[in-house]
Amino acid sequence: MTFDDFDFDEELLDGLHSMGFDQPTPIQAQAIPVILNNKDLIACAQTGTGKTAAYLLPVLNKIIDATPDNRHLNTLILAPTRELAIQIDQQIEGLGYFTGVSSIAIYGGGDGAAWSQQRKALAEGSEVIIATPGRLIALLQMGEINFGNLQHLILDEADRMLDMGFYDDIIRIISYLPNKRQTLLFSATMPPKIRTLANTILNKPEQISIAVAKPAEGILQLAYLVYDEQKIALLKNILKEGEYNSVIIFASTKENVKKLDEELRRNRLIAKAFHSDLDQKEREGILREFKNKALPILIGTDILSRGIDVEGISLVVNYNVPHDPEDYIHRIGRTARAETTGTAITFINDKDQRKFVAIERMIGKEIPKLSLPAALGAGPSYGQTGGGASTTEAKPQRKKKPFRPRGNKPGTPRSKSGN
């Protein structure tokens, strides 16, 4: 199967070929006909599967097929992070280069210039808006956007948006949209909350599922059992081997990211931190440097874990085991994109062993544990879970405590139970 089978317009095929697209990926092969057929869609698909183009291509094609007087604000795409919104916009610019479709990314955090730029683009009549929820709602309340003729609503990374508490915002945004529209929902996972959302905002959707929660074949996954005090030395050791030219290091908190950044700079490694405390301008500048290979090492929170597509990342380091097992797949998926290869190394301290076992269970295989370089001394041993029972042991029957009111008088607040 090739893209020519979809009967796309020439201008779109030109953009497609100039972007190096050749064969449709499985999600594209399945989603494109459904979308061209004007059906609502729930698609279960990870990033890195070609999901963005799967909805952009048919939507762009429908826009250029519309009669000239119908070339109004046509499509709204919602995304969880600003960087993702920017990236989707860039992909429209690439794929739609020869189509003349106009788009604008709408998101917060910018200065006054960003505000006026967004308003100007809206006034001039962008056909596609890619937005994070907050700023979009602000503009809607100011009456700056008319969605009266909207044809398509697309929710990208819907599960992440719900994780971030955007349910009410999404419903609110939809209240500004026409009921007669095509809605497409993309999500890496399908928890009940997503089902509820889908039942509320989709109309007789078709469903496709591509996602097997499996990392790409080309990723070599490794791990170290390591105490917190040894992590910096281990990281320096890995980075100074020097065979990695483009590296993302994930840490679980902004504080950890900042500390790590200082530490690496002290060691004359060229690194920068990336997290939500930075100015939006800085965020965009740093990401650009990293994409251009002017910056070899990026240290970030999970703001970077989903969707961010940078070519040629050779190594991902999980300085902490991610809180959410899903994030592991997303994090390591930053490397080995588009059929290349890469390495993902996870640092597991004694407390994180349980979380890592959950990850191994999810991906259905055990990740090899490397021994620490001799200079670092011994790390924690496997099965050590920071005092708790080993996860590999059978769960002992939990004793049911008989309910006892502990002498509280009715109506008096209970003392904080220690749980």
Place this chain on the structure above:
DNA sequence: AAAAAAT
């Protein structure tokens, strides 16, 4: 349990 997102 952490992060992100409007000002």
